[in-house]
Amino acid sequence: MIEVYIDGGSRGNPGDGAVGYVVLKDGDEAYRYGEKIGRCTNNVAEYSALIGALEYLKKTASGGGEPVIVYSDSELLIMQMTGRYRVKSGMLKPLHGRAAKLLEEMKDVRLVHIGRVKNKTADWIVNRVLDGREYKTDL
Secondary structure (H helix, E strand, O other), X not given: OEEEEEEEEEEOOOEEEEEEEEEEEOOEEEEEEEXXXXXXXXXXXXXXXXXXXXXXXXXXXXXXXXXXXXXXXXXXXXXXXXXXXXXXXXXXXXXXXXXXXXXXXXXXXXXXXXXXXXXXXXXXXXXXXXXXOOOOOOO
């Protein structure tokens, strides 16, 4: 099983934004990623983290057959992606569409909302990236 913890954030909302995600394969960390994405809102950063993680999984064929669970502490993201909330924001509609297309192309991917306390590593990566610091130091 593959588990992916994603996070996105911005300082200022809108402000400097970053994404981070961690990929676990059978419970062991296989990959982590963080990147500044420029000025954006928190919600744009959350969607960007989901898209980045899904693109990584697609590129590496990690989502090609075994079950994938993507965890996010963004209730809005999870509720919109699972159809429980409508996407009203014009900024988020294209990102939602892109993420939905990636999910359609992959097999057996489930999105799950978790509390922030369970998403510490992805949150840590986002904050390290925003601080301009290394995010791979604890591997």
